[in-house]
Amino acid sequence: MDARKGNIYEILNGNKQFLIPVYQRYYSWDIEQCKRLWCDIVEMQKKGKVGHFVGSIVNIAEQAMPTGVQKYMIIDGQQRMTTLTLLLIALRDYALENTEDTTINARRIDNMLLKNEYENNDEQYKLLLTETDRDVLISLVEKKPISDNTRSRLIDNYNFFAEKIASKELLPANVYQSIGKLQIVNITLDRSMDDAQAIFESLNSTGKELSESDLIRNYVLMGLEPAEQRFVYEHFWRPMELLFVYETQDSVMDRFFRDYLTMKSTRIPKQDRVYEEFKLYHLNCEFSTIRELCQDLYTNARYYTDMVFKRSSISALKSLYEDINDLRMEVSYPFLLKVHNDYSRFPLVLK
Incomplete structure (x- = not known):
């Protein structure tokens, strides 16, 4: 040094x-x-x-x-x-x-x-x-x-x-x-x-300067070899970031990671401990590589941002998302992420 x-x-x-x-x-x-x-x-x-x-x-x-x-x-x-x-x-x-x-x-x-x-x-x-x-x-x-x-x-x-x-x-x-x-x-x-x-x-140990999602991004990408780092960033992380509205990206991404971990671990992390909880989850998660983990994050971020920003080409889902936002039922997001994942494996017809 x-x-x-x-x-x-x-x-x-x-x-x-x-x-x-x-x-x-x-x-x-x-x-x-x-x-x-x-x-x-x-x-x-x-x-x-x-x-x-x-x-x-x-x-x-x-x-x-x-x-x-x-x-x-x-x-x-x-x-x-x-x-x-x-x-x-x-x-x-x-x-x-x-x-x-x-x-x-x-x-x-x-x-x-x-x-x-x-x-x-x-x-x-x-x-x-x-x-x-x-x-x-x-x-x-x-x-x-x-x-x-x-x-x-x-x-x-x-x-x-x-x-x-x-x-x-x-x-x-x-x-x-x-x-x-x-x-x-x-x-x-x-x-x-x-x-x-x-x-x-x-x-950055105080957590004041960087958001929880900033710290998670660093943790996920920093340790990868350059070629793999570029691949994961270009194919999963960057597309995931673009799903979030620019003005509120940090705060909504922090909420996403917290709700994602809640869905995965069935317990709610403290708001200032999301990064630490994510590291613990990564050590024991079902994914064998960072690439697989980031692919799952990207998939769930699509579901999450559809709900938060009321996006869907399916009228029934769009109406549901609007109702959830109007009623401020954000507490349901981890459950609904699980529903979306289940639906992706066993799809039904929605109109």
Whole structure:
């Protein structure tokens, strides 16, 4: 393990790329976290502080290549790293749109902090997010048009920073200077010696920063070999996530896992113990592989989201789901999941 104190400029400088693995949650910081970061920057500058600690970034270095990009898989810290990247994009765009202000070097930000200047395709980007957010961040870096109906916290937070910079509460040059004063501990793990899963859990042991479903995703996918990890993510986990409505994804997925475990174990886990209960279930479940377990999760998530979001092409079921929601009978979901599973094995005709 190698731990070094630095700032985002030192971390991003060089022919590097930081990757968010598929088992990590999507970008989840909202305007409130961005406001706190902005207030820290303003206070630090106005009070003449020499620095402000904003947390750590924990990563695993991929095998070094003699030439090309050195890649790092981020285990913890993608939220602050992505947010600082959005702030840098907003600063660069301000400089591009206000060419009379020469205090910000847009080309320097672009080629040293957002991109690897001499690389092509995905390797040209300093930060590469998961599928959920990747295209949006690349579009912001490249200044490509983004559809008006695209829902993304990345866009909301970029707009927040762009408005703050335009307001000149701080001069843009002072914003750039203050970002460099934000202190970050960059921790690089040794893949052969450090237990990434144990470190991840210790960093998030309070359960406050990550949802139960975030922790379960990490547990399920992190330990798989890369090829199997990609297969399980693309065929089961990602399609399962897409079943849930974007705005309420975390909370409803947490409820799904709790109700799924209730159906499987016939006892109700405590709300703050779903992750721990899931690990116990996995050790003793009927599935011999993670792939089989995730296939079952995906199947039951389809049943669950149909009930929660009142989806069905069968009029009788759709009407039933509407009644359950109107009467707030969520307590019936574990039982109804079992009914759906039984029906899938012994189907009857429904109209």
